[in-house]
Amino acid sequence: MKQTRKSFLTTSLLAAGYAALPFKPVFALGKGSSKMKFRFTPYTLELRHVFTIASNSRSTTPVVLTEIEYDGIIGYGEASMPPYLGESHQTVTDFYKKVNLEQFNNPFELENILTYIDNIDHKNCAAKAGIDIALHDLIGKLMNQPLYNIWGFDKTKTPNTTYTIGIDKPDVVRQKVKEAAEFKLLKVKLGRDTDKEMIETIRSVTDKPLTADANQGWKDKQFALDMLHYLHEKGVVVIEQPMDKDNIDDHAWLKERSPIPIIADEGCQRLVDIPRIHHAYHGINIKLMKSTGLREAHKMLDLARALGMKVMLGCMTETSCAISAASHLSPMVDWADLDGALLISNDVYDGTKVIDGRVTLNDRPGIGVVKK
């Protein structure tokens, strides 16, 4: 006989000696004497290719893997620290040594806990994200639901992800494009004097739509506008951060004239930045390591939408832990750039996958990862 959930629960609870009051919280989560236990482990990601953007090259990324344990359930998190963001194994470790989660009895009180975390220091956005992600994973597991269900999103509406082609020699670029056959959208790193060469090289092997990221590399607004017209003709559909993040006026000038949407990346870190810059960009790139994690990222998504802005969801080089966390927001964004775990050779988690170029959520609770 097929049991309904309710009758099954009731039967189980009666068997266990619980009173069968309908809807009485069954396990009284967060009200017992359990404490949250926080652990962290520095780790170094090995990149499959040396990665070059406008400002630097590198072959590894330091991360710190986190765990928050409560009542026998473990939530996983991650802080990723590409060096240009000013965080490192040392700064994240120093930050985490100041964290005391045992003062909180209820892991569901995210607003309290994450406000406390945010107030420890005004920097350390990636370190904060490492705690936010583990907490979200934990509460998802405690509620036995994937985050996308808790947030009311539709897992079938996930977007294709872009796959990033770093700045490199033409032969290497062509090779990378061929390796990216699965992806429906490629992301091109620009902002150097080789920009047109990069585009021509890619266009010599594929006509897929492209997204572009100048990483503040263009110094002059008229040059930037000329580039945007050129890129538009070449099938680039959106551009990130054409010029210096502090040059808001020139971005506003460019926004009025650009043939394609302009997205703030370095120019928009957190929620508080959006009202300040929203007249100067068509949209924002939300990344958990900038936003301090999922809770503020979700608020940024809602704020951007309320202001009529486009939303891109990005990442650093990260394991499948932080990538999976971000992926639960992806049904609500215009563009996803969640290839971070695909660019490394030593992932330690199995989670959200890219299948046929598309961000593909699984049914596991929380952020949906298991250790490999």
Add this chain to the structure above:
Amino acid sequence: MKQTRKSFLTTSLLAAGYAALPFKPVFALGKGSSKMKFRFTPYTLELRHVFTIASNSRSTTPVVLTEIEYDGIIGYGEASMPPYLGESHQTVTDFYKKVNLEQFNNPFELENILTYIDNIDHKNCAAKAGIDIALHDLIGKLMNQPLYNIWGFDKTKTPNTTYTIGIDKPDVVRQKVKEAAEFKLLKVKLGRDTDKEMIETIRSVTDKPLTADANQGWKDKQFALDMLHYLHEKGVVVIEQPMDKDNIDDHAWLKERSPIPIIADEGCQRLVDIPRIHHAYHGINIKLMKSTGLREAHKMLDLARALGMKVMLGCMTETSCAISAASHLSPMVDWADLDGALLISNDVYDGTKVIDGRVTLNDRPGIGVVKK
């Protein structure tokens, strides 16, 4: 032997023949063949006192009580239709006859379902709220968690609620103030030529802080400013909707000069209104019957905060169903005006209570109500 939640679940599942995979969604909610069943019942609330505001008087309020059943679990909701909002038993019933929730397999897909509901007609905000609230109650029960936990709020941070003193003769006003001894804050309805008399009458029996609501009743900005200075001197801490909702410029003028915060009520119905009016008011009054329910109310809360605005959480005359729903947002607001269920004599639900003047959340899942 005390069982942890995990070992208890595992034991129960093994007993029921389920594989004991940790964190595998246990009941596969929303993935079976269950369909959501939607029911509704028109009902008329009887007010304890004839209620007079600037524009009208009345002694009843029509509501429609809703239920959404899924997999044996029932979520409760409510639409409340004070006549000045343009909805009625007839309009809500007509709207609900167009609703087909059976097309959705997963009640967790709030964004999909509520977008469908919103697109049925551009009006009918209260009718939409009746569905939104029942869905939130349902998913809270399916996850076995109160909404405040799902949203990450702290149930101990709920505010005092105001208690509304309608416009009436001095004897009646004094009597109402005495009956309101439990409340730490009283809300005064203004906007007629008896405003100063109302304030003097209240001040003859209490020195409690007051909030005031002019319901668009003042016609001239200089008169409004003079009134605000008078009210400030009389211990009024915040004013709602001094002038006509369409007169944004005069509210902006008043905002620059007012000694107390000015809150948009009639002037701010939904999320889309906030960017349009936020320069003209210090804050907004969020009500579920304006916002189409909890999901948009939550987004309005986040948007208002991101823009640096104050937030008041209000209500219509409602049963404890809609009041309890709203109360889960209350830990995040500056002022709560959730006395709607206290003003009626025929409530049909037991839910969030006002205890010693304070909004007091319970531990039940969903919105936290049971039928009386």
